[in-house]
Amino acid sequence: MKTNRILMATSALVAGTTAVWAAGHVEMADSMTLVSWGGAYQSSQQKAYLEPYLEMNPEISATWDESSPQAVARMRAMYEADNVTWDLVDVVASDAIRLCDEGLAMEVDHDEILAPAPDGTPASEDFGDLIVSDCFIPQIVYSTTAAYRTDVEAWNGETPSDICALFDLETFPGTRTLERRPINNLEWALICDGVAQEDVYDVLETQEGQDRAFAKLDEIKDETIWWSSAAESIQSMADGEAVIGSSYNGRFFSAIVEQDQPIAMLWDAQVFDLDGWIIPADLPDDRLARVLDFVYFATDTQRLADQAAYISYGPARASSAPLVGDHAELGVAMAPHMPTNPANATNPFVYNYTWWADYRDDLDAKFQAWLAQ
């Protein structure tokens, strides 16, 4: 008891002096923990933003935590235990919306904390529609798309030309690899079952429509490996275990261009999505100051364009697009590999965030039950 009281008295004293001292100026923390997706994407962030930033601020130490796939669950647990160790979290747009709704992500004023474009356009206009939530600081536009191996003998020289090759076991026999979640798979199944693109979500709203999509997926279920992380799909296609499948376009780019794998893109019905930063809510002042300093730097026009030199994702700022050049190490022009390139975006599928926000939990459960059948 007595020691406890002494401890509390001392700590009150320490806290008091700290508060007085901190009131003058906000000291920036000298370390930060960034959360991202690992793989080629994280290394593009490392090279385009973090390394230059650390060069300017050599006293800082930064640590990566490759936990973005579990970001929502991990952040809920951290706030419940009052032990938030993350400073900046990379998430997809729909996760940002969820975290923002739950109050776990900080709402930001984009014009205040982000750099304007070089011509003075404020950040909110430069990012435009891509700011889908008050908490979301967009970085890139990516797409989930399909690709196939180019050396499959059983296909007798045929090459897939549209997304329905995924479901065509007769012309394109072999193992498929698809993401272990309903999003995209159900839409593609309906399109290949004859539903027009614009009607997909109307059909998917009904019980019959959902049954129809699952029935279509049933056709290839026995031939499909379900991946949870994009690296798995690339791994199984690189070692020939799967011959056709879906992944993020940047992962395919890295396998095809950097690793020289016999894989070709099938841009048909690619699904665009956004990825960006959120700042956890209620960070201590010193850590918040450091993160804001980093985010200001890491999301300016030049940095977003630099990132496109390492991975084929489109920068989220309109002002970055003209600055996209060649691959930093291989020297190939990056523009033809961007999902937004007109040649690739001939038939993109328009993904409906708000629809999925309403139906996600329900269809997730149905999808998992269907997988277990």
Next chain:
Amino acid sequence: MSDALTNPADVASEHKAVTTFAMPLTALLGVILGYVGGQAASMPLIGVIVGAILGAAFAYVSGMVLEHNRTMGRWGAIALCGALGLIAGGFGGLVGGAIIGAILSWAAYWLTSGDYRRGVPIYSTPGQVLWHNSFLFICGFIFFFLIAPILTIIPLSFNAENFFTFTPEMLRLDPAGYSLKHYQDFFNSSDWQLAMRNSLIIAPFATIIAVTLGTIAAIGLSQSHIPGRQAIMAIMISPMIVPLIISATGMFFFYSAMGNWLEDNLGFSQEMTGYIKVILAHAALGIPFVIITVTATLVGFDRSLTRASANLGAGPVKTFFKVQMPLILPGVISGGLFAFITSFDEVVVVLFVGAAAQKTLPWQMFIGLREQISPTILAVATILVTFSVILLITLELLRRRSERLRGMTPG
């Protein structure tokens, strides 16, 4: 059998034994190996046929023609299969074929020369001989299944590509298919270096705490006058019995609260509390191992030694260090090794309790496997395997040396 050759009847019966016993068995082995080899060269049917013919032929040759010239017979078989492999699959085929030849010719001599009866008494029935050899094969298979998965990672870690794949270049043993780049990645990547440093900080501290507390607990619990010994023991070893994921969840909330208290009241930095949390959590996991091993050595400890020591005027502390400790040291050391390995290998608790600044090698490997699947993981695994083997060999050599010095024979 050699001196019976002059008798025509014996030659005939030997001929029969070779054709009815050894030849079908080696032919069968040849079919299996031929299928495996043929599959690699994508012509399994030809492999099966060639394997069967070669198996039967080797048995005949080793039993009837070259039975006294084993060296020549075996090298001949290896050369023949190697040549066939070379035709079918280049340099990789040569190596594969030579290995198949070595196995087949060994089996042929083993069966025809009667070596398979060597380990059993002369009066054993065929059933007993069969069981004896099956038993040896089962043991061999168990050994194989324990070791083979570990050995496959070693060549894969020298892969020149960024995937967990035996590329065609690697199978052809082409030097271009191999590289050290994943080892360079490991030594140049700040993430891996941080993980390595953290593992080397956390594991030793956790071990020291676990060994100290575990040894004291084991000695206390071995006193017969402690009330509720069984209950205390059960609580102490519960971290070993409760599923790890449950301990980890509990630890996450417990240590979060403790960490917040340390940060708010003692002014520790977040990084420092992170280390303290993980070290304490790992120590808690290691303590049961130390208690169990030390308790086991205490069973053979003669209590009258401590009374004799006290009788001679030594205090309890001196008695512990001079009398008891040297005798229970093997238990303490093996408990410490287990505690060290527990902390060094542990991934679940550190994922829950630690932050990214405390990521250890298993954390980095686990996350890397999930998000990246880069062979850097295999390079690290190879380094760790080599490190553990060296560590265990050193310990074993030291143990033998100390036993030799103390005049015991190593056992």
